[in-house]
Amino acid sequence: MKPKGPIPPYFEAGAAGRLAIGGQDAEAIAAEADTPCFVYDAGIIATRLAALRAAMPAGLGIHYAIKANPFPPLLAWMAGRVDGFDIASGGELRRARAAGMAAARISFAGPGKRARDLEAAIAAGVTLNLESEGEARRALAIGERLGVAPRCAVRINPAFELRGSGMRMGGGAKPFGVDEARVPALLRHLIAAGADYRGLHIYAGSQALDAQAIIDAQRQAVALARRLDEALGAAAPLVNLGGGFGVPYFAGDAALDIGAIGAALAETVAGEAARFAIELGRWIVAEAGVYLTRVVDRKLSHDRLFLVTDGGLHHQLAASGNFGTVVRRNYPIANASRFEAPEAAVATVVGCLCTPLDRLADEVLLPETAEGDLIAVFLAGAYGASASPAAFLGHEPAAERLLGAAPERP
Ligand SMILES: Cc1ncc(COP(=O)(O)O)c(C=O)c1O
CATH class of the missing domain: 3.20.20.10 (Alanine racemase)
Incomplete structure (x- = not known):
């Protein structure tokens, strides 16, 4: 088993024990947007911007590097x-x-x-x-x-x-x-x-x-x-x-x-x-994004469990460890369909590309996961969709959604 990164503190389970993003059920978001998709919560970005303004000296300009997202x-x-x-x-x-x-x-x-x-x-x-x-x-x-x-x-x-x-x-x-x-x-x-x-x-x-x-x-x-x-x-x-x-x-x-x-x-x-x-760039938006991808296949090879998803490095290259990192380590990842279920099985989560580089998580502990479950890869708000080789192998690009961005009433 290998460790995974920390889930940002903004996420919790919704009523059905599934992951909620911006107060919305991850399954409902995925049903509307289809998978794979990137979901960004404007509420989290607003919280971080407010914390940044409060921490920095008054009058300091805060610029957003749009390359991040x-x-x-x-x-x-x-x-x-x-x-x-x-x-x-x-x-x-x-x-x-x-x-x-x-x-x-x-x-x-x-x-x-x-x-x-x-x-x-x-x-x-x-x-x-x-x-x-x-x-x-x-x-x-x-x-x-x-x-x-x-x-x-x-x-x-x-x-x-x-x-x-x-x-x-x-x-x-x-x-x-x-x-x-x-x-x-x-x-x-x-x-x-x-x-x-x-x-x-x-x-x-x-x-x-x-x-x-x-x-x-x-x-x-x-x-x-x-x-x-x-x-x-x-x-x-x-x-x-x-x-x-x-x-x-x-x-x-x-x-x-x-x-x-x-x-x-x-x-x-x-x-x-x-x-x-x-x-x-990333400090403002990275934690606000989740990449949702669905388990298409569940298979064993030499006693090792592989969860094969409909996503992969063509959308979320960074989580595969191939964007600016020397040693591959696991991003925070969870079973969004069973966010509250106890972790019970070690699994390697891969994408649908035929390259061994396409690993979203390597030997991580997850709840028992079934075909059709939604996997959430966190820290997907920066250097995700726009920093990944979306045209590779001709799969469709991931959908993107921004939640909680309704204009505030004056
Ligand atoms: C000139 C410049 N500004 C801003 C950034 C944003 O960096 P980060 O997203 O890590 O905050 C970069 C990243 O490469 C950069 O080169």
Whole structure:
């Protein structure tokens, strides 16, 4: 038997002993949406956003990195609740705009921005987080051709890294951002060339669960921004401190202490002239999502029980362990049809793809599970549907549903 990750604290059994999501019976949701499907609970996202606002210093901008979950109804719900969207492509720009987010509140980071995407962003008035001197050159040329001053911030590749992060995106040779030492010259060039200077962006890593590591990285980022302001003789209008806030996916992981981060950040930015923002994806949405898939077959091989589902890694690649993890570990998983039943059998839950990589859970303890039961894979709200190879083997894409997003009455 192998351990599974902790089920987020927002889920409980409904009246029939089945999993409830946003107060609705998982079976009823699956009957309406069909399986496999991703279900996102806006109530959980609202709870997390409120906790984040309460923990962070007043006035700190909270931006949502839409790459984590760009489901259009979720973006439309989110647009009025965060201070900005971070986008990474022309496609995300279109989704952000369709969701109603004002262009002035959108920032565009990411290497390899194509000319047509730069042009669309500049024309719309989106802030570019420039990743290189070459990108700055291209942006300035497009701005000149369009007759607009491009809104430009510079993404810095800092000399420090975010310790303990699942994905390191700063420190040493990286394709992201401009090496710290070359930033002052680039900033001077941008301002002299007539760009609309919007500030600095420092994104050092992702999926960190150690609050102290984030506190240290934020302190270093603020100090770096101060040094750059001094070198330039001009204050950055906005310093985007990045994010990296992780969530507990696996056995032994503990929730990040955002209270400690907020308290330390309040001290770090006290007395600073600049405005600050953080940009988070998974911390805001990961725990709000559940991937529901139905058991199609139940079979034994060499005394090992396999539950074969109608889903798999083509929808939820991350749970199979093939998205950014070195060692495969089990995501939190449950039998949604028998959420309250005692765990009684060790089973390996696989998808319907003919590859041994397609494992949703490896030798986990579950209740006695029958064909037709619904399996819930938690932590599916971030890097799920949009981060999985949906076209692989020609299966249908998973349905997506956002629950609890009805507009509030004034
Ligand atoms: C520039 C940038 N911002 C934000 C994010 C979002 O990270 P997360 O979803 O882990 O918060 C990423 C992730 O790769 C990123 O590269």
